[in-house]
Amino acid sequence: MxxxxxxxxxxxxxxxxxxxxxxxxxxxxxxxxxxxxxxxxxxxxxxxxxxxxxxxxxxxxxxxxxxxxxxxxxxxxxxxxxxxxxxxxxxxxxxxxxxxxxxxxxxxxxxxxxxxxxxxxxxxxxxxxxxxxxxxxxxxxxxxxxxxxxxxxxxxxxxxxLIEECIAVLRLAAAARLGGASRRAHRLAVGHATTRRQFGQVIGAFGAVQQRVASGQIDVLAHDALVDEAARTATDGPAPLACALVARHARDHVVGVLAGAQHTLGAIGYFDEHEVAWLFRFVHAEVSRLRALESAVAPSHGLERFLLADDGALPPLDLGEDAELLRAEVRALLDAHRGDDGFDTEGVRAAAAAAGLFALSWPAEHGGRGASLEEQVVLNEEMKYAGGPVDRAMSATMLIGHSLLRHGSADQKQEFLPLLREGRIAFCLGYSEPDAGSDLASLSTRAVCDGDAWVIRGQKLWTTRAHTASHVWLAVRTDPEAHPRHAGITIFLVPMDTAGITVQQHRALSGEISCSVFYDDVRVPDAARVGEVNGGWRVITDALAAERVLMGGIAATLLGHFDALLRDLRAHRNGDPVILDRLGSVAARLQAARVLVVEATRAMDGDDARILGPVSAVLSGHLAEEFGRVALDLLGPEAALDGRYEAILRLAPMYVIGGGTNDIQRGIIARALGLPR
Incomplete structure (x- = not known):
């Protein structure tokens, strides 16, 4: 970065x-x-x-x-x-x-x-x-x-x-100042972790150090994104809520980043010869000043007061004129198919297909609208915010369509791209196995070439929606002797009604159905192969880049829940200051996640995707867990009854586990920073 x-x-x-x-x-x-x-x-x-x-x-x-x-x-x-x-x-x-x-x-x-x-x-x-x-x-x-x-x-x-403006300026300036100090401390710690040797190896190879460094990087990037967004939108004067959010994020996180840096540096950072000892003094002194500022302005300018005002909401992310026009289009489409008991899903699908929304980012020659990344962000955000009425079709476009455009054969494009454009393909991902969850490179399900066909044997786990899928996007090993481990993998797009496929259903904590899928001598033609033989890792990487952006899109879903929480809190008027203070913490973290998702999407096809995708996934996953707990604390037993808050709480662990656990994602972040395996 x-x-x-x-x-x-x-x-x-x-x-x-x-x-x-x-x-x-x-x-x-x-x-x-x-x-x-x-x-x-x-x-x-x-x-x-x-x-x-x-x-x-x-x-x-x-x-x-x-x-x-x-x-x-x-x-x-x-x-x-x-x-x-x-x-x-x-x-x-x-x-x-x-x-x-x-x-x-x-x-x-x-x-x-x-x-x-x-x-x-x-x-x-x-x-x-x-x-x-x-x-x-x-x-x-x-x-x-x-x-x-x-x-x-x-x-x-x-x-x-003018007084409101000055309070906002003081908040933003304090956050930027503290962000710079914590960023510098973190950068010094990363450099130290890549060079300092103990017990015969660089300390960055130790798992605890990798996890700590990656956590620091997540907080640094989140804070930088909030500062940048608040400063970018302040050209016509600072926005009080945006500045209050970034100040709250500084209070919550910069001291932790500094502490993590000191722990990584060890004794070297404890003495006055080192910058971090002085950054320690600076950060803690400045945080105390920021807390005093927040205490002084809380009665009239407090973050929770902003949020619980009648029109309180997190600041919108303005992604440009074209993107905002699309936002209005998507909202109108959704409103046209929204009833008292929810959405007419088929109506939304048909309207979205007619408007070219499923193929929004595709080039015109493939029936797409050639939309910008900002427009893609808006579409994903609005659909997620609405509760995902066509979530499966949207995911298919991102995960299958993105890769088929790059790696699919002419026949595959002819067969599947129209289905994807129409939102009519129901797919599932065949990645995880009993011994290959987050470590996808170690998968062992085999495909053996037999003439002009392949015979597949093995088992996949946690295959969500396999019981209703028409096709599986299947990763198999075609060369067991290949090195490195991620070599020798090939992708197939296989109909789920193919002979030899058996599906066993499991109900998750969230209520969603995920499946074990058994492949017993499943015979598929070579035409089902996507990309080169033993070239599946490149196809997987393209799909995972999109998947991690979709995983980060939980921020848009959480925004819908957050807005509902604000409405419920206005009705309940829970005045416990300790509990309400947690609302501000969640709000700052959620706004940071939203901004980072935008950055991750913009980097989907670039080098930064290697780090921004995992950062968005980790941040959003932890935020989902925190949000569910805070909602129960704020609203009491009513929030534990059947409804959105207990549902998001039960779903939240999936966002920490799915698509590669957060521990693994932090390892990816650490390696992107130069720490060794």
Missing amino acids: DDDRSGNAEIRDFARAVAGALDGVWPDATAAATADLDELHAIAAQQGWFELGEAGAVDYLAAAEGVLGERGCSLPLADAYVAARLVPGLDLGTARPAVSLDPTAEALVPAGTTHVLELDAAGTTTRLAPVARAVPAPGLAVPSWHRVTLGAGEELEVGRT
Whole structure:
């Protein structure tokens, strides 16, 4: 993954310029104890960083704060931004303002502060007061914070809208700053895990280290995605809810990323010679400031308050004009076939086929609409949000269609693509076996060539919907002597009514039927083979890339459940602050999952698919489990009765197991980061 998280070329150039300017005065976090704050302030003024507030350049501020966070640099840039918005004409070349949202407390401010802006979060005014006396307050923060006594101040009427904007800016800036610091710590830990040797091998080969590093990567990518999305949409002013969500995610996760990095680094990261020791101080001090901010603004600007407002909902993901036009089209189609007791599934299928939705991404020569990836995201999201009325047909298009277009023969395309376009093929995946679950490369079901046909013997497990499938997308071993292990595998598309196939049904915790399927001398023609003999791994890889995006699509399903939960909570008015606080945590995680699914889909055909697919799957799977538990805690015994909440709770373990367990997915993430097997 590209560590440069800024959204466009201009912002990336600006972030690099900030980094270059800091090189001479604050090259990394170890500079905290010796850096010249006056020189730092002078550089910021010279480079024009204090002019960002006057320009309303929130996206540039977030990029700069990310760089400052990576250096563990305590320049109060966001405070200067807010001061420029609230007090036009304040000379930020000489004045060094700090923002306080709790006027009842003795202000703790960064070293060198000359003025304090006391912001009334619930009102329309601010008070600008000079610092009359400052006393160092040694502790976690280096350089030390100072306790200040203020002189006579001036009260300024600034208006409610501007105060809301400034609170959002402070939240986003804190999240970007903390994200930069945790990202840097994580990156150092990854580098250490790929080089440090213990017990005769690189420590990154140890399973515990791989799992920890991968978990850190998931949280880093999720947080970066939230920061990027909030900054990208802030060009017309920061969105209060988006900024509240990213601030909550920072509170919940950056300390854990830092701790994981320190655990991987071990004693090396415990001493002051190493950056992580200083990033530790920086992160914990900054998180305490963020918590104080959240506490001060909670009565009027709290995340849960935003969500439980009458029109409360997670921010939409704007994927462009064409994608949003398609969203309106899909919603209209669904509404036209929605009744009091649910959807007319056949009506939805026929309408979707007529509109070319099943073949949305296919090229025109194959009957598709040649849609963009953003349009594919919208279609998948809207169908999942609606409860998946044609989920099986959608999955077939993604899993079979994607691979047949690349690897299918002319006859296969002629036979199956029309069925896929019409949403009429009912398929199942024949991958897992008794000794090959997540480790698909070790599958042993055999196909032996016999003239112009193949004879298949073996068993598949956990084949969902095999009892109603017309065809199985079957992975078999055609060369048992091939090396490496994933070689010697071939894919066949086999009718389920072929002689020798026996299906045994099992009911899952979710109520869904999954099957054991036995293949006893099943004879299939060579025309059923998809792709080259012994070339099945490439076909599987193409299909798995799509499958992991579909698995990540649980975020859209959860969004539907989340919106229902908000409606139920408004009716119940559960006021327990401890329980409601968990709602904010789920909301932040869900929004991160939604943004990452978009990124994973966009990378489906690129190198980043190797990591973003598993990241989306792991994040969404854990989120499903958390959501179900939180819904029961928030709504009480009613949520345990037959309905959406107990159903998603029972289904959730499948999202942690299916498509490769989360432990295996984290191993894939670790190897994508350069850790050895």
